[in-house]
Amino acid sequence: MLRNQNNTPLFDALKAYHEKNVIPFDVPGHKHGKGIPEFAQFVGEKVLEIDVNSMKPLDNISNPISVIKEAEELMADAYCSDHAFFSVNGTTSAVQAMIMSVCQPGDKIILPRNAHKSATNALILSGALPVYIQPETNEKLGIAMGISLESVEMAIAKNSDAKAVFIINPTYYGATSDVKQIVKLAHKHGMAVLVDEAHGAHFPFHEELPMGAMELGADMAAVSLHKTGGSLSQSSALLLNEGLIDKNTVKTILNLTQTTSASYLLMASLDVARKMLVKQGEDVFYRILKITREARDEINRIEGLYAFGKELVGQPGVFNFDETKLSINVTGIGITGFEAYDLLRDEYNIQVELGDALNILAIVSVGDDEKSLNALIEALRDLSQKYRSNESVQIQYAKIVLENPQVIVSPRNAFYARKKFVKLEASEGEISGESIMAYPPGIPIVTPGERINREMIHYIKFLKSQHSMLTDTQDPYVENIKVLGI
Known part of the structure; x- marks a missing residue:
């Protein structure tokens, strides 16, 4: 049975609750924002009036x-x-x-x-x-x-x-x-x-x-x-x-x-x-696809940049491609994706989704428009002019992408096993007791139960040198890693 997609039953019920001006003696304790007036003033009282239980x-x-x-x-x-x-x-x-x-x-x-x-x-x-x-x-x-x-x-x-x-x-x-x-x-x-x-x-x-x-x-x-x-x-x-x-x-x-x-x-x-x-998606994504395609073409005219897209379809592992992912290889201008990520934020006030060794990713979605994309294009054009060198960056990406790691112990058993700290540099051959990953994207370099190899250590050290946000380790600076053993 197809239902009326014009309806918003939960949103309507929440608005009806708000209109009744109920006196709350339940949680949350801020009581429609009155308990945290500084926050309510900033975000708006109505937001906190509908933050209910x-x-x-x-x-x-x-x-x-x-x-x-x-x-x-x-x-x-x-x-x-x-x-x-x-x-x-x-x-x-x-x-x-x-x-x-x-x-x-x-x-x-x-x-x-x-x-x-x-x-x-x-x-x-x-x-x-x-x-x-x-x-x-x-x-x-x-x-x-x-x-x-x-x-x-x-x-x-x-x-x-x-x-x-x-x-x-x-x-x-x-x-x-x-x-x-x-x-x-x-x-x-x-x-x-x-x-x-x-x-x-x-x-x-x-x-x-x-x-x-x-x-x-x-x-x-x-x-x-x-x-x-x-x-x-x-x-x-x-x-x-x-x-x-x-x-x-x-x-x-x-x-x-x-x-x-x-x-x-x-x-x-x-x-x-x-x-x-449902009601507006066709029009919204017609517009989003149009401005993203135009932006991709414009970026590909900038020396040293490659915004990849549908031309990858048919290559190994690419059955189709989502064009709203504006992924840009930056190695041709002589910097890493991590560096481009930081420069865009710090010098141009633009926050992209992620940077990796070779690329940056800008996600274009329902809230974007030509103005925001033009700002990104102009920033990338200026970035290319300021930082472009004669040599492309050649960085070996994590070998974890190329080879499956050795799973020695199940993730659950490794998680609950007795562990010890060892220096990251001395962890080769050990069985990891925790995960290490850069966030975003939140894909583990090593997970509990996997044998740590030299390529993992090398890549983690590279990520640290690029000031990536490494997460999930007990040591927040990833100088040490927990491995299985007494």
């Missing part, structure tokens, strides 16, 4: 039966799925719920090694065993792309007892895999297909974008509406197609880790963003 008129995320349930049903329709669950713990919580809904301790799951840390942390929570498949790589750009159907086929042949195949669609840089054929292959062997679609929340809303995972037959997908769909940060949705996975199991798993004090600001923003995407 679960109650009968507003439903409850743990067991939705009225307005949240209606809003989730509208979300499911919007994404061509059977069910949708709101997530206020971000897509991290949704990814973890996907894996935990399918895998029990000791079960195998096939996944690419360039998965986000939410997936590797889900292995710890679920006790599942990773069967890593290597994504295709583009050596010129120094980045991982999608996974090939052949690599999935080989992994399934060697691990016919695996419970699921996990896919990233798209990658951070915009590459998609052949999800439809991977789904067909996995289902033939009774395996569920779980899709991290954090950066593809906009896919179903314009025909010139790649197709969404649920339309392609995936069993579950986690979508970050806050990334590319217009909702507030930390708000996402978990989508489910009936068949291999029970919806009540998913609900139970979500309730294990998701807060019982769900933000109505976040949930209402999901409700309104979904309406906007």
Whole structure:
């Protein structure tokens, strides 16, 4: 049954609550902002007046039966799925719920090694065993792309007892895999297909974008509406197609880790963003694609820069490409992506999504316009003139992209094992007891249970030299790393 996508049941209920001017003797304790007037004055009193707790008129995320349930049903329709669950713990919580809904301790799951840390942390929570498949790589750009159907086929042949195949669609840089054929292959062997679609929340809303995972037959997908769909940060949705996975199991798993004090600001923003995407998405993304294509062409006229895009389609690991990911290789002007990331922020007041050894990534979405893109183009033009040298930067990207690491101990067992600190430089050959990653993008260089090799150490030291934000280690400066042992 298709529902009226003009409706915003949760947002309407929240507005009705606000109009009643209820006297609150429940939480939150700021009582409609009166307890923190300085903050209320800055963000606006109305924002805090609708920052409320679960109650009968507003439903409850743990067991939705009225307005949240209606809003989730509208979300499911919007994404061509059977069910949708709101997530206020971000897509991290949704990814973890996907894996935990399918895998029990000791079960195998096939996944690419360039998965986000939410997936590797889900292995710890679920006790599942990773069967890593290597994504295709583009050596010129120094980045991982999608996974090939052949690599999935080989992994399934060697691990016919695996419970699921996990896919990233798209990658951070915009590459998609052949999800439809991977789904067909996995289902033939009774395996569920779980899709991290954090950066593809906009896919179903314009025909010139790649197709969404649920339309392609995936069993579950986690979508970050806050990334590319217009909702507030930390708000996402978990989508489910009936068949291999029970919806009540998913609900139970979500309730294990998701807060019982769900933000109505976040949930209402999901409700309104979904309406906007369905009713206006075609026009919005027609405009976004137009200005992004124009910007890509203009950037490619700047000496030393290469804004890659649809020309990559057909290369290994690139079944399709999301043009709203404005990825730019900067090595031709003689600086690293990390340096370009910092320079754009510090000298031009422009914040791009990420920088890596060779590239920067600007995400263009529903809130962008010609003015913002023109500012980026002018900054890049000035950057090229100021910093361009005669030699291109040649940096070996992390070998983790090229070779699967050795998994010696399961992530869960490594997480709970006894550990010791060793100097990073002296950790080669040890089994890691923790994860290390640069954020963004939050893809681990090493995870618990993997043997640390020389290339990992070299790359971590390079990241430190570039002042990258390294996370997840107990030592905040990553001088030491925890490894297994007494």
